[in-house]
Amino acid sequence: MYVVLTGAGIVGGALVERLVRHRHDVVVIETDRETCDEMAARFGVVAVCGSGTDIDVLDRAGLRKADVGIALMRRDADNLAFTLLAKHFGVPRIFVRMRDPRYATAYRMAGATDIANPVEMFVDNLILDIEQPDLVRMATLGGGKASVVILKVPEGSSADGKSVAELTRSEEFPKECVIAGIYRSETDRLIIPRGENVLRAGDRVFLVADAKSMADAARCLGARRAARKL
Numbered sequence: 001m002y003v004v005l006t007g008a009g010i011v012g013g014a015l016v017e018r019l020v021r022h023r024h025d026v027v028v029i030e031t032d033r034e035t036c037d038e039m040a041a042r043f044g045v046v047a048v049c050g051s052g053t054d055i056d057v058l059d060r061a062g063l064r065k066a067d068v069g070i071a072l073m074r075r076d077a078d079n080l081a082f083t084l085l086a087k088h089f090g091v092p093r094i095f096v097r098m099r100d101p102r103y104a105t106a107y108r109m110a111g112a113t114d115i116a117n118p119v120e121m122f123v124d125n126l127i128l129d130i131e132q133p134d135l136v137r138m139a140t141l142g143g144g145k146a147s148v149v150i151l152k153v154p155e156g157s158s159a160d161g162k163s164v165a166e167l168t169r170s171e172e173f174p175k176e177c178v179i180a181g182i183y184r185s186e187t188d189r190l191i192i193p194r195g196e197n198v199l200r201a202g203d204r205v206f207l208v209a210d211a212k213s214m215a216d217a218a219r220c221l222g223a224r225r226a227a228r229k230l
Contacts, residue, residue, distance in 0.1 A: 001025070004063050004091075006052030006082055007072035008035050011097070015070070016043055027061045053081040064089045071096040076103040080110055087111030146210050148180070153203045157222030165195030167220065177209035177217040 003019055005012055006029035016039060019026050026045045029052045030036050036047035050057035052073055063069060069086035071079035071094070079096045080103060086094045087110060095114045096107055107115050153159055159167055164182075167173055182191040183204040191197055199205065199221075207217055 001067040002062070002065055003027070003068045003070065004029065004058075004061050004066040004086075005070040005072065006030070007074070007079075007097075008032075008039050008047075009072065009074070012070075012072045013039070015072070016045060020045060027066075029057060029061050051078075053078050053085070055085060058082075058085055058089070063091060066091050068093045068095065070094075074099075076100050080106055083107060083110040083112045146208060147214060148206065148208050149214060150183075151205050151207060151218055151221055153199055153201050153205060154222050155201045157201060159199050159221045160201040162199055163195060164193045164197050164199065167199065170220070172216070173220045174209065174213035174216040176213040177207055179205060180208050181206035 002025045004027045005016060005019075008016065008028050008030040012028070012030075016026055016028060020043045026043070028036065028039045028045050028047045029050060030039065030047065031049070031051055033049050036049045039045055040047040046061075048057055048061045050060075052058070052071065063086060066086070066089075069082065069091040071082040071086075073079050073082070076099050079098070083094050083096055093114070094112050096112045096116070098104060098107060098115050098117045101117060104115060104117075164179055168179065179193050182193050182197065182199065183189070183206075184191060184200065185202060185204070205221060207214060209217060
């Protein structure tokens with residue numbers, strides 16, 4: 001894919017490295033000349049020195065032909081301007097980093113397809129890690145709105161011996177949580193769960209949910225809770 005990214009700070013640089021590794025064509029827009037030179041030298045990308053809110057700079061970066069536009073500048077106002085211009089140029093997917101949640105509606109109206117709030121994501125993840133130490137996080141989805149985690153069903157869990165259908169139909173199990181997989185170590189087998197599959201103590205269960213639903217699901221599966229909360 002052809003990706004135009006504006007704002008090559010720490011997050012931007014790490015993202016550029018990953019995109020290049022995955023063989024995407026990347027153009028970086030950055031106001032700092034030294035950073036532009038570093039991006040070009042390290043990753044072999046095209047680096048355009050200038051503002052991601054300047055229509056001439058965006059033209060030089062080839063934004064009109066981009067498959068993806070990514071706004072990682074320091075100010076929400078700048079990222080919002082980039083979003084509007086990218087939408088005007090017909091970019092089908094526009095990712096933005098949002099610092100102030102009050103911009104959320106404006107970003108959506110401007111045409112952002114994915115909005116990441118790193119502060120909110122960090123807090124949600126930290127609370128989940130503290131309150132549910134038995135959960136192993138594998139990935140975050142939708143800009144932090146949901147997570148994929150693995151939970152081991154402990155000995156003595158009330159879920160031991162229950163079918164997936166029985167567990168998920170119970171009032172205690174959150175409706176916004178999905179059991180996406182079960183790994184049974186004793187047989188070295190990954191089970192794609194159907195309603196009739198029965199959970200066993202020692203199973204590692206793959207869950208997809210938001211932070212609150214994940215905590216509720218962990219309780220249903222018998223995970224221990226940390227002694228303290230923030």
